[in-house]
Amino acid sequence: MKAMILAAGKGERLRPLTLHTPKPLVRAAGVPLIEYHVRALAAAGFTELVINHAWLGQQIEDYLGDGSRFGVRIAYSAEGEPLETGGGIFQALPLLGDQPFALINGDVFTDYSFAELRKPLAGLAHLVLVANPGHHVGGDFHLQGDQVSDAQANQVSLTYSGIAVLSPALFADCRPGAFKLAPLLRAAMAAGQVSGEQFSGCWVDVGTHERLADVERLLEARG
Template sequence: MKALILAAGRGERMRPLTDRVPKPLLSVGGKPLIVWHLERLAGIGVREVVINTSWLADQFEPALGDGRQWGLTLRYSYEGPEPLETGGGMLRALDLLGHESPFIAVNGDVWSDFDPALLPGQPTGEAHLVLVDNPEHNPEGDFSLGDTGQLSIDGPKRLTFAGIGVYRPSLLANWRDVIDAAGTSPATQPARFPLAPLLRHAMRTGAVTGEHHAGQWTDVGTPQRLAELDVSLSR
């Protein structure tokens, strides 16, 4: 199975740290955030990882190379000077990930002790997402996890999407129809659009499953969270 690390964002809330360093390359616990992901993915047998880039894209390859030091092959999906958001970035990366087999995707700006070996190699639907307890900055959560593992938009047990999941390329097959219906049709080429409308659309047909990770997880969205995580990992 291949994997995608989403690393194209500007990291506006992390400024001024991200004025000169892309957020996934910021150091925490003695190594860049993205390296934690690379090590875990290599540890479960992933051998090819695609990294999508935009903001300060020229820093990734000098910092990470071709992946050989982790037993990986790294490929870079450059989106241009403006990030294509999660959906557009994933769509563009499919030429490197392949258009047939499921792949793992991880947000480059999160840290977690979740074991990616727990992810299904073949999700029963279009996607399988990891959810965590709601943090202070997202108290209402994102999706509801049912007793049978199905995810829905609304429900009594809303949790926060961890930015970790397995996706089938077919989730993106009719992206334009879904995005048009959501009223967020991209006006640019290549297409720039969020992934969330596609996931919500698939949830309405019961095509998205999930699991609850009760361990450690941090959305490294502010300098304070970065500093707190660094202290925790450096103990």
Template sequence: MILAAGRGERMRPLTDTTPKPLLQVGGKPLIVWHLERLATAGFKEVVINHAHLGQHLENALGDGARWGLSISYSPEQVALETAGGIANALPLLGDAPFLVVNGDIFCDIDFAQLREGLQPGYLAYLALVDNPPQHAHGDFALDDGKLLIDGRNRLTFSGVAAYDPALFKGVVRGDVAKLAPLLKEAIMRDQATAFHHQGVWHDIGTPERLQSLDEQLRHSV
């Protein structure tokens, strides 16, 4: 699942007319980089949720056939936050564990590794990254492979993770719900793990960051 329902307030005015995941870097939309990498990693089915300017996403991406994918859409009248959006899309996602990727990041995280990394009995397997300047305190700690809510070696949640559908069983479909409380509960029950991704990762939260990444990608070609 690619999360694409956010309004992108900090990206305005760019997002007044274009959904954030359709903003371009390196000559193609952010979300297309994800689709290409998902296809390369062996994924076949993708669910995309949307709210703000959602029809633009459907018009641009279609059924996904050009990437060898089958895309389904989970529209939201009002953005339901991360956990709410995932819970709302569960009928499309099925009963097996699934991968979730934020639509407004750029990364080279190994999606295939995440798909294989969620072990039986666990509810979440997160990719963590070094703390960026705008999020210096991080989200969780990783101590010798153990995921902790607090600790010294704090890292930032990348927005990429594998989940078991059971993580969202307490979320009512259509309700707004945040992901962090569910993850913290799973960590406290020792049902969540993580790894430290030390490769490419960018959170495209402002027009300046978008422009910077675009310049990097164009110069690297």
């Protein structure tokens, strides 16, 4: 199974750190955020990674190189213009192949075991969900057993963690250009094609200076 790390965001809420550094290379405890993912994916048995990038993306390629020093092979999908999550994945599909692949948001920090993603995919997607954080109390989806649906007003909701397994078939009717991933997931949910799990370990959406500081504290506590 291949894995894709989403690394094309500008990270505007992390300015001025991201004025001259792409968000995935912002450091926590001296290590770029994306390096934690690369090393964790390698430890989980992934050997082929795809990384998309846009803003200052050449810096990401220069830092990670071909991945050999991490024990993986990295291919890059450069976006000349922002393609959003769905469009970015669609552009990278030729690099990902025709089998299900793991998807990791480059701007989350977690101790989730990516080895758990290396399982057969029954439908079109499998999502890792977390308890709603304070900055996203409304949540995203509802988990009933192992099936994910769009959360209704009377249902307990959870937040999509930015960790998933997707089938290329999810993008069968898509066309090149910028588009979001969420509508594709919701259509698949309506067809009963999305499974999920709840993760209760360490997870931080590193979107602000405050949350970056939270990650620093977590790493310091680990020693």
